[in-house]
Amino acid sequence: MSLLAGKKILLGISGGIAAYKTPLLVRLLIKQGATVRVVMTPAATDFVTPLTLSVVSQNEVLSTFTSPATDHEVWNDHVELGSWGDVFLIAPATANTLSAMAHAKCNNLLIATYLSARCPVLIAPAMDLDMYAHPANQKNMASLQEQGVEVLPVASGPLASGLSGAGRMLEPEEIVDRLQKFLRQSAPLHGQKVLITAGPTYEAIDPVRFIGNHSSGRMGVALAQHAQRLGAQVTLVIGPNQLDLSDLAVEVIPVVSAQYMHQAVMKHFDAAQIVIAAAAVADYTPKHTFDQKIKKSAQAMTNVELVPTVDILAEMGAQKKNQFLVGFALETTDELAHAQQKRKAKNLDAIVLNSLQDAEAGFGLKTNKITYIDKKGNSTAFSAKTKEEVAEDIFAQILKHHA
Secondary structure, three states: OOOOOOOEEEEEEOOOHHHHHHHHHHHHHHHOOOEEEEEEOHHHHHOOOHHHHHHHHOOOEEOOOEEEOOOOEEEOOHHHHHHHOOEEEEEEEOHHHHHHHHOOOOOOHHHHHHHHOOOOEEEEEOOOHHHHHOHHHHHHHHHHHHOOOEEOOOEEEEOOOOOEEEEEOOOHHHHHHHHHHHHHHHOOOOOOEEEEEEOEOOEEOOOOOEEOOOOOOHHHHHHHHHHHHOOOEEEEEEOOOOOOOOOOOOEEEEOOOHHHHHHHHHHHHOOOOEEEEOOEOOOEEEOOOOOOOOOOOOOOOOOOOEEEOOOHHHHHHHHOOOOEEEEEEEEOOOHHHHHHHHHHHOOOOEEEEEEOOOOOOOOOOOEEOEEEEEOOOOEEEOOOEEHHHHHHHHHHHHHHHOO
């Protein structure tokens, strides 16, 4: 999954010929899962129509401080625009727009929005080669960089003047790539490795039958997706499941039994900074596995001896050094007390409690209802949410305590 998934991108378009590329840029951003709103300078509407951008962005496009209504004008709130986005991308950024940004010359809605922006700002300059090389433009771009604006490089090639050289706006595909790189480098978990377990384990009785549980793996996958969006390098060790994992931009290690999950986890444990054990590992496994299918008979089956599986979470708790280790507890009685006991016994930094008493929590559901318990025993209860939203809540808690 892209780092842009779920991101709110405010796209500013100024009046240069490169504006004709912006509908493709909008489409690429949306394809990556972003929501896009567009604000234009009045001059930009000469190069690309607001109608086109409205269709591809599926949002109203603004270019003036007011918009006509049935019997009056409506104020377009630049403060709301500036606070809405996760990123403000200005592409193309012409010489006039660069100057206005550098000197706070608030002469249109785009600049007013820029001056109100509370999010990171990236610009993709676009102008003729002599204009781009002019000391005044270079000074403006340097000034914007000093103010914290990310100035993307320009490309070289044919220009609108008929000349060829440096000044072309980067192609939309490269702008999207650089935006993702920027988000990755500025993300809170950039450079960190996160190890997550998910799903059930199946403990074979014979070639046909197994001991398992109803875990779907959805919660672990949601955690992996959100960790990746936070910039982490993620390894997901997951048991048997029916989920579509083809779009996951993480390392996926499929396993079947507790033994193989244990081997995969311990192989990656030392390198991880954050470990979340969301898998529902079977507590018992047959001592002996039958080579052939056991035939059904009228007699009770008493010849399957069960032994405990390896306690993966306890072993990680015993071996952890600098890892931030989070476990899960699914309880049916005395939930909070049992979760607290598990957290202490297995040397966890936090534990996430699920209760089977909650109709919106448990195996196989798309929702979950959790209580997060930190190392000091403090608990934070959350209402029922989608598992994607629960993943966000869990990582918000982890980021509070993980150095």
